Amino acid sequence: MSNRYLILEDGTIFKGKAFGASVADVHGEVVFQTGMTGYQETLSDPSYKGQIIVMTYPLIGNYGINHDDFETVNPKLQALIVKECVKYPSNFRNEHSLSDFLRQEGIPGLEGIDTRQLVKKIRISGTLKGKMIDTEVDHDLEIKHLNEIELPTNQVSSVSTIKPYVVPGRKERIVLVDYGMKHGILRELTERGCHVTVVPHNTTAEEVLQHRPDGVLLSNGPGNPKDVPEGVQLVKDLIGRLPIFGICLGHQLIALACGANTEPLKFGHRGVNHPVRDLLTDEVYMTSQNHGYTVSLESIKNIPLTITHVALNDQSIEGLKHVQHKIYSVQFHPESSPGPTDANRLFEEFLGELNENQQGGIKACRNEQTYIGS
Structure with a gap:
């Protein structure tokens, strides 16, 4: 598993492991979701368009992905962040693992970071813009670019x-x-x-x-x-x-x-x-x-x-x-x-x-x- 970085507009950097799709540069509004289950419906909710979702429940993907629980055909989120992504789901309806599904949809995932710390930061500071990258770069430059980005309004x-x-x-x-x-x-x-x-x-x-x-x-x-x-x-x-x-x-x-x-x-x-x-x-x-x-x-x-x-x-x-x-x-x-x-x-x-x-x-x-x- 390769490294992946989340950079926030306030200068905070989280280093974790990549899953899902590869990414050169994806940015969006970083928000958190507090459900213990229902991650598939969350991923496919069009209201998450343009957002990077942080799941507060630490273990995501344990029952996999099926073709019955989608809320739209093509997920619209920018990226997904979890504490741990389950590699081998177990459920009689399971058809894909979470990582395989995100890879098919071109959505990057980040795991292995302290999601509690990230959620606490959002609760204190408010919603933040974030950028996800796969390579070691000039982080100061990335933070500057991130603060200059205007999120879409359409x-x-x-x-x-x-x-x-x-x-x-x-x-x-x-x-x-x-x-x-x-x-x-x-x-x-x-x-x-x-x-x-x-x-x-x-x-x-x-x-x-x-x-x-x-x-x-x-x-x-x-x-x-x-x-x-x-x-x-x-x-x-x-x-x-x-x-x-x-x-x-x-x-x-x-x-x-x-x-x-x-x-x-x-x-x-x-x-x-x-x-x-x-x-x-x-x-x-x-x-x-x-x-x-x-x-x-x-x-x-x-x-x-x-x-x-x-x-x-x-x-x-x-x-x-x-x-x-x-x-x-x-x-x-x-x-x-x-x-x-x-x-x-x-x-x-x-x-x-x-x-x-x-x-x-x-x-x-x-x-x-x-x-x-x-």
Whole structure:
């Protein structure tokens, strides 16, 4: 095994061993994920686009990689860092080792460093830019270059679908806007019989309405929500016209469209063990999360949104509801994948709101038009 180096923008250097793909130079935002299991779903979550993931659980890869647990076809992360990468996984579904999978996907890995030290540094300093290299170089020069690097701001456009596509169903018609959608969201809708049309991130309100949906779901996605102005405009144009449900980035886009502000978290929420309180029922969920931005608490005042969920670890906003229209959002992932399914019922609650329109709303109008034209 050859040496591999992680260089952080603050000048810290970690030396470990390489696994996965070889690399000449890869850089990105270094973040940590706190799940003990679910590494395959984490690796394939499009929201990690442009990021170097540090796994806090020390032993990763013990059950290998299979073809059933992916959240997208092609992983988007920059690199993976673990304390120890398992070379010989053992599981009846195993088809590839973690290292072989990363090699096939062109993703470098680094193992054998003190991941506890690295995570503690991120928690104290905040999220840092990092660079992974395989060769001995002038580290001072590399640090200088790293501090000059501007991370890309067009992450959503690089992970969204290019063309609309349909997953047929016989029940509610949903337009799912893909900002970097996890397949788990699509799976939860199709398992409930929904007719789902997945559309690109830059779809307009007029194009959404052409599909005559009962409701719109805004997906998760990577990066800063303020870098997705087309998503904010879409929500503004649909308010009062269709029920809307936002997840993660979709939650932030709804907040911006209604006049709130978003801001970066110090080191983000990434993992499958984040407690969230539902203020409407006083229940506590264990949730799956992956985000680096949050809706500013101060900005919620004097706008038509009310807080429905809060994170118990830091009291940040985890859910919102419009005071007049059927618009709801959560910062966490009710589809889990990986993670607990405590909040899975939010999909039923959203679909239940759509069914209230059957007698005189959108669905009734669509059915009447279909009958007249037949």
